[in-house]
Amino acid sequence: MKVFVLILLAISAIFASNVEKLEAQLLSTIAHGLVHKREINVCVDDPSLKGVGKYFKNINIVSCGKADLVFTSHDKDIMQKCKTNLVFSTSYYLYEHSPMIVGAFFWQKGRPNIVFREKRLSHLGISLPKNLRQYAD
């Protein structure tokens, strides 16, 4: 492997790790808000979030068929494929076009946002913890 590429990758990794760590903290807060278990199995189906797994605590990365919660950026058919009801989008477009999705983490107006679809959560019998209620749609 080229040293130059390695050093550049190392520098970009320092930056990326800050961002990935924050993203991991956010996804972790969302996961623990939706799944009331100590150890949660999640599937991350978003290429831009591949690096977040190493920062998770009490969260295991699994394939979507075994997941308590799926984060996806693009697959609106993932519920059927994975036989899961709890899908959280990392794309606003997917959230807007898939009413079964419980919420989304996305960029809007130049800043990251989180939104939960309250009706869908009620239908699934999930109530949001106090710290997440302000993000309910």
Add this chain to the structure above:
Amino acid sequence: MLKNIFIYIMMLLLFTDVAYAQNLEVLLNELAQKDDLSVHTKKESGGYLTIFTRQDLDRMKIHSFKELIEKIPFQRYNEDARGLSAPYYQPYQLNDPSRIRIFINDRELISPLFGGGLQLAGQMDMAYIDHVEVYMGIPSYDISIEPSVVVIKAYTKTGSRENTSMVGLSGGSYGANNAYAYRSEDLKDFSYFVYADHLNLKRKEFYNLGSKISRDKDIGDLYAQVTFPKSRLEFQAIKTKMDNFIGSSWNITPKNSNTNFEYLNFGYNYHSLDKSLKAFVNYSYLKDRHQDSSSSAPIGLSKIPAFPFYIPFYSSSVDISEHLLDTQLTKKYEFYNASFLLGVKNRYKKFIINRYTRDGVDFPIGTNYSSEDIASIFGEYDYLINSKNRFILSANMERYIENSRIKGENVPSFRLGYIYHSDNFTQKSFIFYGKFRPTTEELFQNDILSQGHNQIKSEGAVAISTQSSWQYKNSLNTLLIARTYLNDFIYFDGTGFRNNSDQYVFDTASFKTVYSFSALDKIEFNAWVSSDDYGKSSSNRHEQKYGGYLALFKNFSKIDTYNSISYMYGYDGKKHGWNYNATITYPYSKKLTFYLKGENLLNKAMGTDYYRINQITGSKTILNDISPFDRTVWFGLEYQF
């Protein structure tokens, strides 16, 4: 008054929460900063970098680029005799675009004949801009096609980061008002961003001998962008009608003096997925109709053919079409512990004077000069000695091809850089040697005045600079020191253009510190000094200029505040200039935000003396101490659909 402002700022500081809760909102705020678009677009080796992030611009409620100029070390915002943004304005001297260039993404805003992107964009609304990067100290050649001391790179908002529809309305002092709207969406395979704005920029008026002196502007702007994974299409259209401020009248009594200006741009930008290959093509068309007249004095002299006499004329009009075609291709090669960036670029400028009249009669221009082509090749070798030490060598060769009687020229330039980087400390040093070619407007006017007998030389520059940056707890500090030598400075002496035989020497130093109390709250302080030596022939050989600013961004639960005071001293014999700006933003709901914004609230911003000389009697009419910043209060709202 100043004392009260300082007490107010200090009180705000006392109420700052140094410790803050690690809740979801804090994480979102931190992510907004750490994953700001500027993190993906900035080029650290490109020069000495100042970034205005999306959050900064949002919280300042920046209306136009002019508000940012005073935040750049060694720069003072100023306006020319036509009321256009021109930081280096001097009476009767032409604007020099090589001092500050402005880019929207990769496209430079420039008029092929008149240059000066800031003149075009300095006072336009910039609600379509996401963030701004300012590169100082002769930035890297892949950033700017022609060399420049300062490059302002403004990056537009993108569909993938906006994902919404917005409307903004604001009204201000003197009857100024602005309305903008944009729609953006991140779709499955592409994203788009469409923006429209109308700015009715009413400004403070002045009167001289019964004539109204106005720099009002009416600007319409349309911008559209479609972004694919490897490419981007852009379109921009601008239509402006503006009053020409003092105009050309010998006793500053302008009458029906205005300019209609239209700008159209189409751009295509391509990059490979790993961004090692980049290319763009940008075409711009500009139409400029300018008319000037005076209520009580001539505006110029016309020579009578075959006679040694001149007669005054009282009105003029000019209709100009301009075309600009920019293309650039860069390829980055990576080796064992180095990289090499190779680039070729071309800029073709065409300017056509469709019609020029004096007192309603067609008048010959006196030159056939109408095009300039700049072909250039550049390379940048970036060598990593180890993980902390980096060495950069750049070379650029430009070939200027001119038509008519103007001689072409090869213009080489070189840039040598060294960067040391450790966890909390960075040292950047650059040496630059190069030339600044006379602008097309200088070549054009010089050709008319000398009828091809006077060829002006390019200005030569050598700059040595170094910057230390260190992080200490929550503060980021930078100290920049530079010395610049400028030879063959081009100036207008009243009869023609000359190269000054004296060498100019500029010694500059700037210190900046940014202290962050939390993800949202910070205080910024900058102080700079410029010691200028204009050579032994100058009547005012030594000048000392000082400047800087203090700014506080503070959030109180729902209310967001921004306070800034800039200081200038020593320009054109002027003493102190203070410019105090403040913004209060109140989000009424998730969708609706109100804000109140004040500019130059103390009415003490540094002014400029504008003057005109009667070319027959030699008498001088002066308009004293006119500030480029009107004391203005804006009230605005933004609604998100």
